[in-house]
Amino acid sequence: MLTVAPINDAALQRRAWLRAALAVLVSAPLLARASKPARAVPAALASAAATSSTVSTASTVLDASMFDALGDRAALARQGATYLAAHPLERDPGLLLRLLVTDGAVPLPAALLAAIARDWRQHDVVVLDGWLLARSEARICALAYLSAPE
Amino acid sequence: MIDDLRQLPGGTTIHADVCLIGAGAAGITIARELAAGPLQVCLIEGGGLEYEPESQALYAGENAGVAVDFEVGRLRFLGGSTNHWGGRCAPLDALDFQRREWIPHSGWPISRADLEPYYVRAREVAGFAAPWLDDARTLAERLKLSLPEVNADWLRPFLWHYAPVMQDGGVWNWGLAYRQELRDSPNIRTLLHANFTGFASNAERDLVRGVTVKSLNGVTATVTARNYVLCCGGIENARLLLLGAEQNGGGFGNRHDRVGRYFMQHSRGPSGLIMSPRLLSRTQDQFNILRGSDGVSVEVGLALAPQEQERQGLLNCSAVLQYLGDPDSGVTAAQDIWRSLKAGHWAPDMGEKVAHVAGDLGAFAHSLAHRISSGRSLALEGAAGLPSRSATILLDIEQAPDPDSRILLGAERDALGLRRVKADWRIGDLERRTAAAFTRLIGAEFARLDIGRCRLEPWTEDERVPLSDALKETYHYIGTTRMAEDPREGVADRNCAVHGMRNLFVAGSSVFTTAGQANPTLTIVALALRLADHLK
Numbered sequence: 001m002l003t004v005a006p007i008n009d010a011a012l013q014r015r016a017w018l019r020a021a022l023a024v025l026v027s028a029p030l031l032a033r034a035s036k037p038a039r040a041v042p043a044a045l046a047s048a049a050a051t052s053s054t055v056s057t058a059s060t061v062l063d064a065s066m067f068d069a070l071g072d073r074a075a076l077a078r079q080g081a082t083y084l085a086a087h088p089l090e091r092d093p094g095l096l097l098r099l100l101v102t103d104g105a106v107p108l109p110a111a112l113l114a115a116i117a118r119d120w121r122q123h124d125v126v127v128l129d130g131w132l133l134a135r136s137e138a139r140i141c142a143l144a145y146l147s148a149p150e
Numbered sequence: 151m152i153d154d155l156r157q158l159p160g161g162t163t164i165h166a167d168v169c170l171i172g173a174g175a176a177g178i179t180i181a182r183e184l185a186a187g188p189l190q191v192c193l194i195e196g197g198g199l200e201y202e203p204e205s206q207a208l209y210a211g212e213n214a215g216v217a218v219d220f221e222v223g224r225l226r227f228l229g230g231s232t233n234h235w236g237g238r239c240a241p242l243d244a245l246d247f248q249r250r251e252w253i254p255h256s257g258w259p260i261s262r263a264d265l266e267p268y269y270v271r272a273r274e275v276a277g278f279a280a281p282w283l284d285d286a287r288t289l290a291e292r293l294k295l296s297l298p299e300v301n302a303d304w305l306r307p308f309l310w311h312y313a314p315v316m317q318d319g320g321v322w323n324w325g326l327a328y329r330q331e332l333r334d335s336p337n338i339r340t341l342l343h344a345n346f347t348g349f350a351s352n353a354e355r356d357l358v359r360g361v362t363v364k365s366l367n368g369v370t371a372t373v374t375a376r377n378y379v380l381c382c383g384g385i386e387n388a389r390l391l392l393l394g395a396e397q398n399g400g401g402f403g404n405r406h407d408r409v410g411r412y413f414m415q416h417s418r419g420p421s422g423l424i425m426s427p428r429l430l431s432r433t434q435d436q437f438n439i440l441r442g443s444d445g446v447s448v449e450v451g452l453a454l455a456p457q458e459q460e461r462q463g464l465l466n467c468s469a470v471l472q473y474l475g476d477p478d479s480g481v482t483a484a485q486d487i488w489r490s491l492k493a494g495h496w497a498p499d500m501g502e503k504v505a506h507v508a509g510d511l512g513a514f515a516h517s518l519a520h521r522i523s524s525g526r527s528l529a530l531e532g533a534a535g536l537p538s539r540s541a542t543i544l545l546d547i548e549q550a551p552d553p554d555s556r557i558l559l560g561a562e563r564d565a566l567g568l569r570r571v572k573a574d575w576r577i578g579d580l581e582r583r584t585a586a587a588f589t590r591l592i593g594a595e596f597a598r599l600d601i602g603r604c605r606l607e608p609w610t611e612d613e614r615v616p617l618s619d620a621l622k623e624t625y626h627y628i629g630t631t632r633m634a635e636d637p638r639e640g641v642a643d644r645n646c647a648v649h650g651m652r653n654l655f656v657a658g659s660s661v662f663t664t665a666g667q668a669n670p671t672l673t674i675v676a677l678a679l680r681l682a683d684h685l686k
Binding site for chain 1: 301304422590591593594595597598603604605606607608611
């Protein structure tokens with residue numbers, strides 16, 4: 001039987017998450033440009049990554065999706081690695097960004113939240129290390145992995 | 151009257167219109183129904199009025215597959231296995247009776263509609279005096295309870311009723327509830343300590359001439375009747391028919407080698423964990439055992455929607471939440487303090503507990519507000535009522551009928567010289583697939599509704615984990631003398647008459663063609679009432 005992993009010290013986890021998410025969202029567009037020069041990064045995402053509002057964006061999205069239940073950034077990256085191992089064709093930050101944000105006109109937080117909500121409604125889910133995630137959440141994990149320092 | 155074979159002269163012959171073999175829920179129900187008319191009934195029970203180890207030992211058996219605990223799952227005295235019944239009742243779903251193309255060997259020869267009037271009567275026989283609520287939504291209206299709006303295409307809130315508590319405080323059981331009635335009935339002769347030892351049949355082996363019985367102290371008797379009904383439960387019914395076939399040179403309801411096959415249980419096990427950073431107070435008031443002030447005692451869980459079963463090709467399945475109390479919660483500390491003060495003393499570690507409350511004021515305030523707003527319309531008992539941030543998803547999974555999952559006769563013999571039972575119980579991959587898909591749907595809906603996040607048990611996704619490690623038996627023994635129109639597909643016909651036999655019938659969960667996910671007792675009683683009507 002599973003043991004109950006305590007969701008303790010949520011504030012600490014949230015701070016770790018904010019750092020992780022900030023790094024993901026700042027670095028992902030850069031990675032995307034480097035790997036996929038032919039496709040433009042969604043304007044809203046690039047804009048979000050370049051402004052201080054990125055912090056609150058990440059905070060809102062990740063709080064809303066309760067990612068703090070899953071652990072720190074390293075855990076998140078591991079989930080991303082697992083996802084990419086099963087979906088090697090998505091091993092591309094630019095592609096992941098395009099899959100996550102299909103409408104560049106929509107503000108980033110709303111777009112990510114909408115993508116996650118849509119996944120739940122449509123039962124587009126994946127299981128990573130036992131955790132049930134919306135596919136968009138798994139893709140955010142994958143971005144975290146791709147943007148993580150070696 | 152209630153007789154004891156041990157006190158009768160050896161070689162006694164008892165004549166009756168109907169001989170019922172086994173005095174559990176099915177046997178006692180049929181006896182009571184028939185006794186209301188002109189028929190004379192002989193009700194044979196292998197045990198006595200109370201538990202006796204030497205009688206219970208006759209139930210021992212051997213396993214060739216997933217382990218079956220023969221002596222724990224069944225009880226051999228008046229009332230049968232209702233003596234340890236949990237009292238959980240629900241009818242089977244309409245889909246359970248239908249032929250489901252995605253489940254081989256599914257499809258009863260009768261429908262839910264055929265059984266509906268008997269379900270109504272069965273509630274009364276099972277002791278229900280309080281109003282019966284048709285479904286979870288009706289319950290919600292009655293208790294002013296707001297159930298979460300889960301996607302109805304995937305999931306449905308499911309409702310189980312609990313049978314009433316008896317005067318001695320135990321769960322309703324047939325042996326106690328109807329003992330005096332059996333004693334007083336002029337039409338029912340109940341014979342205790344009368345262990346079945348054999349069928350006598352005609353030369354064509356299609357008519358039962360008599361049943362021989364024997365007590366453990368060696369007194370024998372014969373019961374002759376116009377009709378005979380096996381009412382010994384899902385394992386023993388098959389064993390006695392197999393013994394009958396062996397004693398009578400084959401055939402005897404087993405011409406097509408179907409007796410004992412399709413052995414099923416509801417497989418039960420934890421499939422995942424719901425976790426939340428917040429207290430699950432609201433969910434605990436929704437999915438739980440709930441007791442209304444008017445005597446209604448019910449449990450609300452979730453079941454797989456019929457259309458999703460069909461869409462994904464799955465079995466029926468249900469789940470309840472088992473809340474894991476959070477001892478570190480400020481609410482738990484506040485409850486300890488409150489209980490101590492009510493008892494007139496300080497709680498141990500009072501300072502530490504007060505600090506706990508102070509450190510968890512948010513949860514405490516949330517819980518307090520919830521209690522006030524819910525108006526205490528429900529009483530939650532035991533661990534289910536402790537403040538929790540996590541809950542186990544506990545599944546009850548229907549099994550797919552598998553002819554290779556079966557009850558056989560073993561090599562060893564019991565104290566009466568009869569071959570003991572042997573089980574080769576098998577659980578298939580469709581059960582795992584159903585568990586995984588159902589748990590994913592629950593997890594997705596709970597995430598969408600912001601109730602909590604789900605982590606699945608490894609066995610649901612990993613085929614290397616043996617199902618026998620993850621799932622436990624429920625002691626619901628089903629399918630071994632299943633109903634089927636075609637004798638090549640089952641043992642009993644739509645009237646529970648054994649194919650190829652003119653006066654032998656079967657009652658109990660052994661006649662279920664498929665198991666559904668609901669606990670079987672209510673359906674056992676409904677089918678027994680229907681059979682009684684047929685025999686009248």
